[in-house]
Amino acid sequence: MFDYATLKFLWWGLVLFLLTGFAVTDGFDMGVGALLPFLGQTDIERRVLLNSIGPHWEGNQVWFITAGGAIFAAWPLVYGTAFSGFYFAMMLLLWSLFFRPVGFDYRSKLENPFWRSVWDWGLFAGGAVPPLIFGIAFGNLFEGIGFRFGPELHVFFSGSFFNLFTPFPLLSGAISLVMVLMHGAAYLVLRTQGELRRRAVRASTGFGVLLGILFPLAGLVLQRFVPGYRIVSGDDPEGLPNPLAKTVVRVSGGWLENFRDHPALWGLPVMVYLGIGLTLWGTRKNHPLTGFAGSALSSGAVIVTAAVSLFPFVLPSALDPSSSLTVWDCVSSRLTLFLMFWSTVILTPVILFYTGWCYRIMRGPVTEEAIRDDRHSLY
Amino acid sequence: MESEGLVDLSRLQFAVTALYHFLFVPLTLGLAYLLVIMEAVYVMTGKVIYKDMTRFWGKLFGINFALGVTTGLTMEFEFGTNWSYFSHYVGDIFGTPLALEGLMAFFLESTFVGLFFFGWNRLSKFGHLIATFLMATGTNLSALWILVANGWMQRPVGARFDPVTMRMELVSLWKVFLNPVAQAKFVHTVSAGYVTASVFVLGISSWYVLKGRNPDFARRSFRIAAAFGLASAVSVIILGDESGYLDDIGQKTKLAAMEAMWETEPAPASFNVFAIPDQKNMRNDFVVRIPYVLGFIATRSYDTPIPGIREIVRTNEARIKNGIQAVTALDRLRKNPSDADARKTFDATQKDLGFGLLLREYVSDPARATPEEIHRTALATIPRVTPMFWSFRLMVGLGFAFLALFALAFYYSSRNNWENKIWLLKWSLYFIPMPYLASELGWFVAEYGRQPWSIYGLLPTSDSVSALPVSSVIFSLGGFTFFYTVLLIVEIVLMFKFARIGPACLQTGRYDGENPAVLPGTSSAAYPERGGHV
Numbered sequence: 001m002f003d004y005a006t007l008k009f010l011w012w013g014l015v016l017f018l019l020t021g022f023a024v025t026d027g028f029d030m031g032v033g034a035l036l037p038f039l040g041q042t043d044i045e046r047r048v049l050l051n052s053i054g055p056h057w058e059g060n061q062v063w064f065i066t067a068g069g070a071i072f073a074a075w076p077l078v079y080g081t082a083f084s085g086f087y088f089a090m091m092l093l094l095w096s097l098f099f100r101p102v103g104f105d106y107r108s109k110l111e112n113p114f115w116r117s118v119w120d121w122g123l124f125a126g127g128a129v130p131p132l133i134f135g136i137a138f139g140n141l142f143e144g145i146g147f148r149f150g151p152e153l154h155v156f157f158s159g160s161f162f163n164l165f166t167p168f169p170l171l172s173g174a175i176s177l178v179m180v181l182m183h184g185a186a187y188l189v190l191r192t193q194g195e196l197r198r199r200a201v202r203a204s205t206g207f208g209v210l211l212g213i214l215f216p217l218a219g220l221v222l223q224r225f226v227p228g229y230r231i232v233s234g235d236d237p238e239g240l241p242n243p244l245a246k247t248v249v250r251v252s253g254g255w256l257e258n259f260r261d262h263p264a265l266w267g268l269p270v271m272v273y274l275g276i277g278l279t280l281w282g283t284r285k286n287h288p289l290t291g292f293a294g295s296a297l298s299s300g301a302v303i304v305t306a307a308v309s310l311f312p313f314v315l316p317s318a319l320d321p322s323s324s325l326t327v328w329d330c331v332s333s334r335l336t337l338f339l340m341f342w343s344t345v346i347l348t349p350v351i352l353f354y355t356g357w358c359y360r361i362m363r364g365p366v367t368e369e370a371i372r373d374d375r376h377s378l379y
Numbered sequence: 380m381e382s383e384g385l386v387d388l389s390r391l392q393f394a395v396t397a398l399y400h401f402l403f404v405p406l407t408l409g410l411a412y413l414l415v416i417m418e419a420v421y422v423m424t425g426k427v428i429y430k431d432m433t434r435f436w437g438k439l440f441g442i443n444f445a446l447g448v449t450t451g452l453t454m455e456f457e458f459g460t461n462w463s464y465f466s467h468y469v470g471d472i473f474g475t476p477l478a479l480e481g482l483m484a485f486f487l488e489s490t491f492v493g494l495f496f497f498g499w500n501r502l503s504k505f506g507h508l509i510a511t512f513l514m515a516t517g518t519n520l521s522a523l524w525i526l527v528a529n530g531w532m533q534r535p536v537g538a539r540f541d542p543v544t545m546r547m548e549l550v551s552l553w554k555v556f557l558n559p560v561a562q563a564k565f566v567h568t569v570s571a572g573y574v575t576a577s578v579f580v581l582g583i584s585s586w587y588v589l590k591g592r593n594p595d596f597a598r599r600s601f602r603i604a605a606a607f608g609l610a611s612a613v614s615v616i617i618l619g620d621e622s623g624y625l626d627d628i629g630q631k632t633k634l635a636a637m638e639a640m641w642e643t644e645p646a647p648a649s650f651n652v653f654a655i656p657d658q659k660n661m662r663n664d665f666v667v668r669i670p671y672v673l674g675f676i677a678t679r680s681y682d683t684p685i686p687g688i689r690e691i692v693r694t695n696e697a698r699i700k701n702g703i704q705a706v707t708a709l710d711r712l713r714k715n716p717s718d719a720d721a722r723k724t725f726d727a728t729q730k731d732l733g734f735g736l737l738l739r740e741y742v743s744d745p746a747r748a749t750p751e752e753i754h755r756t757a758l759a760t761i762p763r764v765t766p767m768f769w770s771f772r773l774m775v776g777l778g779f780a781f782l783a784l785f786a787l788a789f790y791y792s793s794r795n796n797w798e799n800k801i802w803l804l805k806w807s808l809y810f811i812p813m814p815y816l817a818s819e820l821g822w823f824v825a826e827y828g829r830q831p832w833s834i835y836g837l838l839p840t841s842d843s844v845s846a847l848p849v850s851s852v853i854f855s856l857g858g859f860t861f862f863y864t865v866l867l868i869v870e871i872v873l874m875f876k877f878a879r880i881g882p883a884c885l886q887t888g889r890y891d892g893e894n895p896a897v898l899p900g901t902s903s904a905a906y907p908e909r910g911g912h913v
Binding site: 051054055056058059061062065066068069070071072073074076077079080081082083084087088090091094095097098100101102104105106109110151152153154155156157240241242332333335336339340343344347348351354355358361362374376377378 | 434438441442444445446448449452453455456458459460461462463464465466467470471472473474475477478479480481482483485486487489490491492493494496497498499500501502513541543544545546548549550552713845846847851854855858862866869870873877884885886
């Protein structure tokens with residue numbers, strides 16, 4: 001039904017969709033986690049914050065897990081290369097994520113203040129560290145990763161953990177963190193009341209403005225200081241995937257080439273600003289749902305903008321540019337792409353349906369009274 | 380190619396993280412369905428005690444579930460971080476069930492676990508039961524998909540090798556899904572989970588009876604666990620036997636190692652009850668055997684011989700020689716895909732390509748391998764026999780002990796006189812750790828017994844690893860061990876605490892020992908720490 005090249009392209013879209021789903025859903029609960037010790041001054045306030053995401057964070061996190069599984073199935077070379085190439089970063093990511101399931105479930109089971117404080121900071125780490133690492137990793141894609149393939153596609157690495165922290169990736173990490181903080185705050189405006197809600201409004205405004213400043217800065221740095229990648233020969237979208245068949249060169253300003261070739265793509269960064277605008281307006285003018293939708297829009301648009309600049313590259317290699325992985329040569333067989341495409345297309349609406357139902361059941365602000373009434377079973 | 384020790388450390392890390400993960404999975408699998416049963420009784424009878432049971436056992440479920448999720452996260456990414464060549468070589472097939480697991484199982488489980496805990500006052504009775512059911516179904520579906528993936532590592536069906544992409548590629552997802560090894564493993568594994576949860580509920584309920592607390596609550600919990608456990612123990616044994624039968628078809632090496640069977644015996648082979656295997660000389664120093672039994676179990680016939688280890692080594696020597704041709708032909712094909720002669724040789728020998736790859740772990744140039752090196756590689760295709768032999772026997776012994784426990788628990792609970800059978804109550808209580816041990820042993824037999832392969836017969840474990848510096852893996856292994864151990868201790872402390880408090884922690888006013896000033900969370904005025912083992 002689809003030819004191989006089309007399927008490869010569609011899979012780029014699907015991976016992007018899953019990552020965007022992750023940022024839009026898990027993004028806000030990570031944001032709430034990262035804001036927890038600051039927005040919540042008292043224990044009961046912190047419990048309000050926790051319980052606003054209590055029923056949802058677990059399902060949200062599955063976007064991340066499923067994106068991992070889907071990348072394994074559809075882009076096995078990316079799965080094997082990126083996660084081992086970012087080994088220390090992956091370990092930090094996993095270990096910080098460990099604090100979430102236990103933090104949520106265990107924190108309020110004991111009343112000892114030290115116990116609760118430990119888990120609060122654990123939840124802070126579980127909310128703040130992952131977006132920072134994702135951002136830094138994403139930024140490193142633009143600079144290229146130190147890997148190359150052997151003749152039988154064994155992957156070899158050079159470079160160390162500390163090479164990851166160069167200026168552009170740090171900027172990109174900051175953008176990712178700020179985006180998540182804005183999104184978490186916008187969510188809290190929707191689900192809290194009173195003083196907590198006022199703090200959330202202030203936070204979403206502040207982080208929204210900050211995102212509006214940092215985002216174009218990244219574009220400028222990319223244009224001026226980070227050379228892009230360009231395939232000069234040997235790429236064959238229709239062919240069997242073989243990452244050793246092409247030749248790639250580095251081109252100054254190359255990461256903005258797609259925007260030059262297709263000016264309509266400038267709509268994407270515009271959407272980032274549209275989203276920020278809606279967030280500021282909605283949270284301040286008492287349209288919290290619009291505010292939340294706005295922050296979701298800008299989070300999604302940031303990710304899509306970055307992915308579009310990289311296209312068709314997925315994992316550029318700084319060590320051997322021709323070993324870079326692209327959407328055409330990092331993929332699974334046609335049959336696997338085909339089966340998994342339809343599985344995802346059929347199952348996703350079902351997932352969205354019952355997830356939406358769950359949010360509907362749990363809708364409405366979480367109040368301090370509700371926590372006091374049910375303090376032994378809520379988070 | 381890899382630095383010294385990398386393969387062993389990577390294996391150790393995988394073993395540690397997977398075995399830790401599987402300390403939490405079985406209880407989740409089984410307790411989820413016990414919650415469904417309890418809540419269904421509540422919905423049908425309207426008796427509120429069943430709601431309390433669902434909520435109390437649900438609380439313990441939650442404490443365990445949190446660590447299942449924590450340790451499960453690692454598993455989803457560890458193939459990529461530490462087994463990058465494996466990921467490339469078989470991701471086309473292996474990644475598919477993992478992705479489907481996310482789409483079909485994890486979303487379901489994780490969305491409805493939220494409603495299970497937070498939806499009591501927001502859903503109708505029936506609506507909440509549906510949420511619990513979907514959560515339980517999600518957990519069990521995830522077991523299905525991960526065991527489809529693992530079944531394929533044990534018996535790779537429905538796939539072929541492609542020399543251009545240099546990897547295995549999917550031919551039939553249907554065959555991968557219906558892989559008999561996967562299906563038998565799935566039922567065996569979830570049944571083991573049901574056994575774990577049943578012993579857990581049985582044991583804690585027994586403790587309440589021993590302490591004379593919440594008799595009605597304990598009685599009803601005990602009865603449900605006894606019935607569910609009995610059915611599960613039968614299922615775990617039958618499907619375990621089916622797995623043994625399938626090993627004879629798919630993994631004769633594992634079967635021979637498990638049974639310490641060095642020689643091919645005239646059919647039907649005898650079963651070694653006790654043996655002291657001597658791997659070096661390929662014989663057993665001391666052996667107690669029952670004639671004919673193994674032949675019937677493993678082949679389901681009286682005239683099919685089961686190959687012994689010596690015969691398997693000889694067969695594998697021939698396969699390694701074939702594999703040498705496959706590796707060299709592949710090398711030529713990779714350089715020149717239109718080399719017709721190489722193509723022909725490769726097609727004729729590619730079923731033994733894995734053995735050629737295995738040889739390469741011992742000799743740099745397979746084409747010049749000496750008969751001595753080939754023999755050594757063939758010996759390396761046999762896993763260590765002693766740990767296999769004893770792990771398997773301990774697991775099976777525990778399986779029958781569970782069956783006996785549940786049969787007696789069921790019998791006495793149906794005659795209503797179990798509460799004064801102190802020995803039965805104590806047996807139930809002290810047996811709580813045993814299903815965990817049995818599960819871990821089962822995984823050990825399955826995974827250690829597949830060595831030296833990560834994909835049986837196709838891809839050597841040593842060729843599957845990520846080429847990381849050894850120091851990186853030492854660091855991560857240390858980190859995982861530290862985090863998991865701390866979290867496990869925290870989990871056990873909470874589990875003991877809430878099991879001790881019992882249904883009183885729900886603060887419904889219906890249970891022994893409720894003291895609103897003390898709960899939630901603070902210990903202990905009501906229940907001093909001494910005495911109990913729960």
